[in-house]
Amino acid sequence: MNKWYGRDSGLVRAVDEVDLDVPAGQAVAIMGPSGCGKSSLLHLLGGLQRPSDGEVWLAGRRIDTLSEGALARLRRDSVGFVFQSFHLMDELTAVENVELAALLAGQSPRRARRRALELLDRVGLADRATHLPSALSGGQRQRVAIARALSNEPLVVLADEPTGNLDSAATVEVLRLFEELRVAGQTLVVVTHDARIAAVADRVISMRDGSFADDSWLAGTGTIYGGGR
């Protein structure tokens, strides 16, 4: 698939002829210098952007041709997003942030609350459930964001520089969580500059100028991304 921005002499080939299969349960780290297309690729995988050319298949379903509404539902119900700057709602407590995502994904209020509390417990923040994000450390905020990303039981968690704003100790906390998710069989795609995250991934892809310069894994049968060709 391709993602181009601009045109003519201003054309940027942000994602250039990339062919990616990700089997269920694989933890993938995408690395590479600034501007090589990592975020653009992640946005294509999450249905946040459409490819300029080519197809995106998620769990056997072609997603790049979905309507805006269907794409929004797919993101809400099937994808967990984690961002560098957390993107929590400042006026909601930790548990409310997680709960809201579960409610939006269609869970009943009672189930959404129970699931939110379970997830906060899973990320080690049961005792911070009623704190506002402003009363949490960066690492704690990112762990709330990871709990939120899991609230819809996503097919895949997509993370864009999840430790980019964290100090070393907080990075280790988040690293430990990703490792737990990987062991639990959660499919993960993480864009990162952090070699420590890459070290716990099953597969490391290095990008250069929109293409894969290196891929530590030899493609087999695709079941999460790919499989549509």
Ligand SMILES: Nc1ncnc2c1ncn2[C@@H]1O[C@H](COP(=O)(O)OP(=O)(O)OP(=O)(O)O)[C@@H](O)[C@H]1O
């Ligand atoms: N909306 C846009 N319009 C025009 N060009 C864009 C747009 N988004 C990204 N680009 C360009 O596409 C290329 C890839 O950008 P992208 O953000 O995917 O790279 P990245 O590897 O994630 O970078 P970083 O590590 O700095 O976040 C860059 O040259 C960037 O300037």
